[in-house]
Amino acid sequence: MDERTEQEQRTRQETGVGGHDSRAGGTDAATEAFVAHRNLLFTVAYEMLGSASDAEDVLQETWLRWAGIDQETVRDRRAFLVRITTRQALTRLRTLRRRKESYVGPWLPEPLLTAPDVAEDIELADSVSMAMLLVLETLAPTERAVFVLRDVFDLGYDEIAQAVDKTPAAVRQIAHRARAHVAARRPREVVSPAQSRSALTAFQQAVETGDLRRLLDLIAPDVVLLTDGGGVVRAALEPVVGAEKVTAVLGRLASASLHPAQVNGCPALILRTGDAIDSVLAVRLEGGLITGLYAVRNPQKLSRVERETAMGR
Template sequence: MDDAETTDPATEAFVAHRNLLFTVAYEMLGSAADAEDVLQEVWLRWSGVDLDTVRDRRAFLVRVTTRQALTRLRTLRRRKESYVGPWLPEPLLTTPDVAEDVELADSVSMAMLLVLETLGPTERAVFVLREVFGLEYGEIAEAVEKTPAAVRQIAHRARAHVAARRPRGTVSPAESREALRAFQRAVETGDLRELLDLIAPDVVLLTDGGGVVRAALRPVVGTEAVLPVLLRIATARLEPVRVNGHPALAVHRDGLLDAVVALRLDDGLITGLYAVRNPEKLGRLERETAVSRERA
């Protein structure tokens, strides 16, 4: 569908809310490619709806998107069971304004998406719709086909689960940028002392090669194991980029994008490093992707 062709009401409504719908699907799936597939399914259903019967077009579209994403999420969970090595979300090159919306940036960060992976499908949908997009329990109940009372209970459990695993404290955009600059400088110069000052002793490095390119098949834990890996990328060209609302590094070798490295910060230290090398997941680094919380 050509976004420029917005002459009929159905297309206009879909285009108006498209960024929101993509963000809902992406936060539920952690995959831009799958989120786009969900939006195609949503459009096919939406284009056949009698608009006179739809009281709230935004709510209707969010409901259909949620249901389609839930169906795909259950399929993805089976696919991930056979994934080679650690699975990481598909990184997005995001627009500058995303970083300024701290709540949105937090919700699409690599660290948060990995926390959401530990929730069941319905719990994930309820958490995303309630905590990120601020939907009422009644709206969420329609989307996940549960009662409002059940949704409240699910939301409470999901909130507690996420709170125990999410990064500690809010990191400002300025703090994120400074941490990345210091990290890049230390890696490029091979300054072990500075790296040790920046990285938590129990830091965890996850590398996602998807069985396509070389990557560690298990998490790399602790500074002693992680530092040699970081020093090996010092020979590459490192470029600061905005990924999922946060500063990250694009690693280039021989003029080609080799990996994207995102950071998790806790109490001023880097506790997580997420390196996506799977070429199938790097396509969204060629252009910016718009994400939106677009409240009702």
């Protein structure tokens, strides 16, 4: 069974769709279009929400609306599906913002184990990286939607306007404002996968051997460590700032089992205790040094690092 067939069967199971119905193949046509664009739709929702579980819920809601539409009236199925997904994600994003206000400790995006093809698409990998998703968190909901649809997926202003219920002129202004906001906060240099792997390998070796002096050589003086335990497991409730403080925390990981992995399209480390995943550690590199460390420990956010998640543009 090939990957496309497996995905179609999975989508049918998730959406409750059977093989045929009385609408003369209408459901089959809807399912075919949904399956063809599912990776794109998931990626749009995930980049807007930073949560795979919420992105999956958005896809369920998208399917319910899509399945009820007369396929003969749709000229551009991809654009129509993106429009539904964006609207559903915007509604959920506003709910998530209220939920995050009561979150215990720093909130980090839900990490995803991604396939090599995501890393090969440099722009896609950058857009779903932990560092970029945290930058996107600083945008207002509509700004985030416009930025994602325009700068990541290269949708036209007219299409985006329909998705966010704004005029094309207003969307252009929002895109300009969001782009400037992101540019001021994102890493200023593009780091190649090879550079990331090299830095992470050196970092892993220093942690595993307890070489604190080597760690200090690898991290920036003003490095920031964010740990997301969600109030479920032990984690710092505030950002840990500064090389010495961060190194002291990392020194406690010498007995941990560290495993390299592709997380959100970028090299990362998965920490295991026994057979269980303890946390996922992603990094932000600038000027050859690690300037940000993101440790996701909340068990509710670690289910998507057991198997690869398909993404696409």
